[in-house]
Structures are given as C-alpha cells and as structure tokens.
Amino acid sequence: MLLHTLNAGPDSTSFLDCLRSAQKGDAIVLLGEGVYCALDNSAARKKLDESPARLLALASDVSAAGLSDKASGIPLIDMDAFVALSEFYPRQLTWY
C-alpha cells in the first residue's frame, strides 16, 4: 500500500513511471504540476483512469490551475485530508 504523490505534468517521465509503479491498494494524489494530468478528455487522464490505484487531487492546486470544472470525477482533498492519508498509508513515494 503506497501513497504516490505526483507533482509532475502529463508530458514527464515521472508521470509515466508513477503510473507504472502504482498498483491496486495504492493511491495517487495529484498536486502541483500533477493536477494537469487530471484534465478531462486528455491522453493523460485516460491513462490515469485505467490505473488500479485510487485517484485524488489536492483541491487548492486544482483551483489554482483553473481546473475546478475540468477535472471531473476525481475527488478533491484539502490539506487536512492529505495529512490524514499520509498517516494512513505505510509508505509514501514522491514523483516530481
């Protein structure tokens, strides 16, 4: 069970390596540059939706990027929830 934090855009190798590493039981939190991977109808979003991992995005970063109504279906979390998740998952790995 891993908590992956993805802080890299859809054209990065980090994004692809994160996808390759994530498995069932893991969660991927999109933050910073990573929120652009959630864009509706994008190639990256299609790949994300195929991942067996649970997808989440940091609300503040989604708003900052102007994606509040362009990243549908991905649950948004605030900083408190992010902290709670990092306590819940035994291992965390960052991708940037």
Add this chain to the structure above:
Amino acid sequence: MQRPIVTVWSLLAVDVSEKDRKRSLVVMRQSPYGSSLSRASVDLALAMGAFEQDYDLLFMGPGVLQLVAAQDSEKIGVKNIGRILSSLPLYDMESVYVDAAALERYGLNEASLVLPVKLLDDPSLRSLLNDSDHLIGC
C-alpha cells in the same frame, strides 16, 4: 546562547535492535548532470552507509543514466557520479536494482553500467516498492 542544531546525521544514527531494523529503498530518478539532485541523492546513500542503515538503490527512468560507464565530468567541474556509484558496494549497500524498461528505452544494457545490478521488470518493480519499509524518492 546558541541552541544546538540537530543534524540529519545524528537523527539517522539512532541505535535500533536487529529485529527493528528497517530496510529503505532509495529511488533514483534523476539524470546525473542535469541538476544537482542526483549528487544529493548519492550523498544520501553514502551517509546511510556511513551510519549503518540498511538500504537498497533503485534506478528508474532517467536515473539509469547515472550508471553509464566511462563518465568523465572533469571538464564540467563536477564530481563523477558514475565513479562515486561504483564505490557504493564498499559502503555496505546491499543491492542495486535497475528499471529494465528504462535501460532498454535508452538502448543500454547491463554491460554498459558501472557496477553489477539486478534488472527488474514492471511487476518485480512494484513488489520491491511494496516490500521496502521506507521509500525515499530522489
């Protein structure tokens, strides 16, 4: 009076009994000379070795480029990452794992690397991530 500063080194040097020992996996994802990040992660590995921490290295994505043999960084004025890495087995590092897909993508193979490695396909890579006690992404 100045307060004493707690260094990373003193935090790492915690004495733990054998059964509580944790195994760390340092995930190296940066190319050697594009930024100072690869050097920082190599220093981390050296420090972990110096303080008898159990750790393995995983080179993934552009990180596999750190292992390319015959690096000569003298003229760009930075330490030779390949040479430092080739000395890591002297510092109690257990295993060096390499992302086989990345190696192939770059047209490299085991023979082009500075030290003996264990190649991992995607499923083994995921198991390794899941089986390590701590993960450090670099």
